[in-house]
Amino acid sequence: MNPRQRALAEAVLVPLATIGFAFLVSGLVVLVIGENPLIVARLMIAGSLGSGARLGYTLFYTTDFIFAGLAVAVAYQAGLFNIGADGQAYVAGLGVTLMALALPGLSPWLLVPLCVCAGAAFGALWALIPAWLQARRGSHIVITTIMFNWLATDLMSYLLVNVLRPKGDMQPESAALPAHARMPAFSHAAQALGLDVTPTPLNGAFILALLSAFGVWLWLFRTRSGFGLRVAGVNRRAAAYAGISAGTMIIVAMLVSGALAGGMAVNEVMGSQGRLLIDFTSGFGFVGIAVALMGRGHPLGVALAGLLFGMLYQGGTELAFDVPAVTRDMILVIQGLVVYFAGALEGLFRARIRALLAGRYAGAAAT
Helix, strand or coil: CCHHHHHHHHHHHHHHHHHHHHHHHHHHHHHHCCCCHHHHHHHHHHHHHCCHHHHHHHHHHHHHHHHHHHHHHHHHHCCCCCCCHHHHHHHHHHHHHHHHHHCCCCCHHHHHHHHHHHHHHHHHHHHHHHHHHHHHHCCCHHHHHHHHHHHHHHHHHHHHHHCCCCCCCCCCECCCCCHHHCCCEHHHHHHHCCCCCCCCCCECHHHHHHHHHHHHHHHHHHCHHHHHHHHHHHCHHHHHHCCCCHHHHHHHHHHHHHHHHHHHHHHHHHHHHCCCECCCCCCHHHHHHHHHHHCCCCHHHHHHHHHHHHHHHHHHHHHHHHCCCCCHHHHHHHHHHHHHHHHCCHHHHHHHHHHHHHHHHHHHHHC
């Protein structure tokens, strides 16, 4: 095992160890409340993957988690901790809605891409101010992005109640988006092909999320600018010595991060709801922090971690019906344990696995 293989093994084994230990502790919690952990695990897996409809919902939630995880991961590669993906996605929903309602007569081949771009642009612009404050004024990105989440909530509440709400409608929501401005649903495409499938909210944003993960990987690990961003994230003094502007990299990383967070708006507003709603992000932006940590900040890891959290979310919803003792709050506990072990105790697992791999490496070299 050469050093590169050892590093790859470490990158795989550490998340697996944290996930396994988190689920072991979760099983003990389930056992304490009087339920069989094995039955609960089987029901959760069946609830997330047991049918085409359940898989559709799982992948729908996975789409949100991939976008949120990528948004956090890109900032993390630049040495930043973007807590504001939720607010950036919220404002991105405004961009999607304004574009769709302003140009209803456009062909869907033009309107859908324009709405996606508008969402990305609004998300990026909402991330620009915290980025500029960090790069030029030294304001901590964690504090400013948290503040901007609250600002986004207040701004969107005002707009939905006083500006975007159709006249005579009592619900704080925008008018419905034109049908041809919606992301194509997988179930509709399957029905058009003559397949009998249960409708789910899974839509073309899932493909966009996978393409975004691939694009982020190409940019971060196969381009000069991506390399510069990662160098600035690891050591800003070394980056400055190499002629890389850390301030510029901060702004670039946050712009890309905000644009990726806008993918949640595409999935929810254009794909599922068909209109802009109050709090449509449902806190998924904060789950993206756990997804990015579990995925080690790597786009492939983020995609896999997004699938895991999508399974937890959908499987937990189904589990609450089958086993009433395991409530929705219990699923949040399991998610919290995954976050805890992936973040706070990751170093413990990393040290032990690194020592194990080093011992095997030394033994193989001696042989």
